[in-house]
Amino acid sequence: MIYIVRKEHFNAAHKLFNPSWSKEKNEKEFGVCSNKNWHGHNYEIEVTLKGKLDPESGMLINLKILSKILKNEIIDKVDHMNLNMDVPFLKDVITSTENVTIKFWEILDEKIKSLNIDCKLHKIRLYETPRNFVEYYGEK
Amino acid sequence: MIYIVRKEHFNAAHKLFNPSWSKEKNEKEFGVCSNKNWHGHNYEIEVTLKGKLDPESGMLINLKILSKILKNEIIDKVDHMNLNMDVPFLKDVITSTENVTIKFWEILDEKIKSLNIDCKLHKIRLYETPRNFVEYYGEK
Amino acid sequence: MIYIVRKEHFNAAHKLFNPSWSKEKNEKEFGVCSNKNWHGHNYEIEVTLKGKLDPESGMLINLKILSKILKNEIIDKVDHMNLNMDVPFLKDVITSTENVTIKFWEILDEKIKSLNIDCKLHKIRLYETPRNFVEYYGEK
Amino acid sequence: MIYIVRKEHFNAAHKLFNPSWSKEKNEKEFGVCSNKNWHGHNYEIEVTLKGKLDPESGMLINLKILSKILKNEIIDKVDHMNLNMDVPFLKDVITSTENVTIKFWEILDEKIKSLNIDCKLHKIRLYETPRNFVEYYGEK
Amino acid sequence: MIYIVRKEHFNAAHKLFNPSWSKEKNEKEFGVCSNKNWHGHNYEIEVTLKGKLDPESGMLINLKILSKILKNEIIDKVDHMNLNMDVPFLKDVITSTENVTIKFWEILDEKIKSLNIDCKLHKIRLYETPRNFVEYYGEK
Amino acid sequence: MIYIVRKEHFNAAHKLFNPSWSKEKNEKEFGVCSNKNWHGHNYEIEVTLKGKLDPESGMLINLKILSKILKNEIIDKVDHMNLNMDVPFLKDVITSTENVTIKFWEILDEKIKSLNIDCKLHKIRLYETPRNFVEYYGEK
Numbered sequence A, B, C, D, E, F: 001m002i003y004i005v006r007k008e009h010f011n012a013a014h015k016l017f018n019p020s021w022s023k024e025k026n027e028k029e030f031g032v033c034s035n036k037n038w039h040g041h042n043y044e045i046e047v048t049l050k051g052k053l054d055p056e057s058g059m060l061i062n063l064k065i066l067s068k069i070l071k072n073e074i075i076d077k078v079d080h081m082n083l084n085m086d087v088p089f090l091k092d093v094i095t096s097t098e099n100v101t102i103k104f105w106e107i108l109d110e111k112i113k114s115l116n117i118d119c120k121l122h123k124i125r126l127y128e129t130p131r132n133f134v135e136y137y138g139e140k
Helices: A023-034 A063-078 A097-114 B023-034 B063-078 B097-113 C023-034 C063-078 C097-114 D023-034 D063-078 D097-114 E023-034 E063-078 E097-114 F023-034 F063-078 F097-114
Strands: A002-014 A039-051 A119-129 A132-136 B002-014 B039-051 B119-129 B132-136 C002-014 C039-051 C119-129 C132-136 D002-014 D039-051 D119-129 D132-136 E002-014 E039-051 E119-129 E132-136 F002-014 F039-051 F119-129 F132-136
Touching (some): A002 D097, A039 A063, A039 A097, A063 A097, A097 A119, A097 B002, B002 B063, B063 B097, B097 B119, B097 B132, C002 C063, C039 C063, C039 C097, C097 C132, C097 E002, D002 D063, D039 D063, D063 D097, D097 D119, E002 E063, E039 E063, E039 E097, F002 F063, F063 F097
Parallel strands (some): D039 E039
Antiparallel strands (some): A002 D132, A039 A119, B002 B039, B039 B119, B039 F002, B119 B132, C002 C039, C119 C132, C132 E002, D002 E039, D039 D119, E039 E119, E119 E132, E132 F002, F039 F119
16 A cells, blocks of 8 residues: 655635625634635645556556646646636635535545546645645545 | 645754663664753654635635644744753653654644634644654544 | 845735737737636845945844834735725736835835935845746836 | 664665566666666665663764664665675665665664564665655564 | 846656766665666756847847747657766756756757847756756856 | 865854853843853854865865865864853853854864865854754954
């Protein structure tokens, strides 16, 4: 049982905003993160897969495959985008690092299960900044 | 169940010294780390909280709150200080990275429990240098 | 003659857009950076001052002073903002890293000259990402 | 129960190659990583030990001891080497990050058990690049 | 006059070896870097261009163009290669960081001059490791 | 003409204190950096040499030589030390990053001149923290 990690990055705009709250409550709860004209980040995403080695290749999964999945399923959809406005799977979601991470999990977990290989998604770590980040293991 | 991490830093002096040991034994066990006139580090602390998302805010906890707790309870008490001489909660403690981490846990765990929110302290990682660090989960 | 550097960071949204060009030309020239709904970055700014040591303090300038100038003159005006919409001194400017750096220079150079101390602004380095950055020395 | 981590680095050449496969299959599976004349990396290895503090020293283990074990058992045998050709314990192994990590585990786990101290190997993380890495906990 | 920098990376094998020297002299001068079976690095290259802003685009040069030049002229020729064996422009060159940097300069300087734009190559910095690097400004 | 850089690190305690000033003036000028019981840092030093390549070796200087000079002349004298109390060449000096850098220059410049090789000290960069650093070129 071994774990393999691939790290990718993307640049995006967002703001924290709950439409069912007043302008004042949004500002009180989210502070500068609710600036109405957006702000943005250089996000870093680390995806960990867990499984058994293929003895023939000596690999859990070729990282080129994982990197390509990340590109197609995640990076191409969020890089140089506005997370609140441009990303269908984040529509009607508060784009907190927590929520974005969980949405990424749902997409990647389904995709990796569909590969029918002997490994599964174990963890996603999403850095909003080098000092603020979230980890998710798919736990309910 | 999601995990959120905040990283902060502080600069401090310390030395490793067991007063019940001879000067020679301190030098033998602790080497250059026992230099009597102190040395110091740029410490980095990563604090992980674990809990359930608040669906209204999309957050586990506002990182501003966690950052402020870290500032008040830890950083203001150790930054630009001598860990052996200036920090009441480290009095009579050998200021190894292990012991300092455990003391930080005790303080932060109590503080976070007192907030009565749906998350708890999960892990503290303390870097003494980028190549030496300690992790603690509150396990006895 | 010695050089001292302070590094600060801010998070902002922006897009590259020349209003005198067609939508098509903007897309052709600026690519994904012209996404109409913005994207964003964790910017890092390094400011270098050059001058003679004060023999009494052993310092060129107290970095707390430089850090406070950066906070008041730059960071508070751009952090968690939209560079195109929220920043008066970037109004009508294409918010390329080059232009933003030059505007920062104009502000900081004037401010540091007004201090009447024996040092001057030497260089600004602005990171848009860890792999893309600009350097400016005030050269015309 | 506390965890202590030491990070070391080494520079090595390698290639991914399965001698039971055709040249074409090796190229198809391993891509540029199978370049017959080798390529190389600045590897980083993080080794985590887990155990109980020694109350007298305040330490789990003196990191100088762990660092010396890493030097003698691992770094001296792989640094500035060709992992496929120069390292006896990697002979007949596909030098994927996964396999190299598992071999490092076998060596370090045996060595640390032989010390008869109150701590054991918990985890090895091996970075091939800052964006590709493997984690192993000795799980079968 | 402004400076813009793009950083790229590649992984390669090499060894330091002067064929006109004896095996012993190579070992004495180059130490472990002359290991006959090669070793390798994750190289990082920073390329600085210098010139005047294009007022229409607000840019010195679109970094996509610089990134593409680096990919075509340098990265595709050295990534996952053996610098001594696989790279025509390094044939018969001792692959020290110094020599590799100068060869990169010759290629990039000619290429950038051929673009007939208002900027020129100013500096190349090549990291062999995060602690060993070379800078070259084309000075004879 | 080429530039080669070697980066080393050391951990030390210090405080900023001018003995000809009152306790109050020291606190006013130096703030928390004047804490009487010291604080400390993980310093990083980057030393740049400039000169002509030796065509036989393809190197400006073997970095092992530079690294050994740094170890003998600087690191062994300051690592795990108190800069104010334990370092003869910093006696009676305010241990600001500026002053420490200039003292390092004097030592290294003399040492490198004494080697009678075709390169000279060009620059020292000293990081007190990743966000505060000083550069010195030996300019009077």
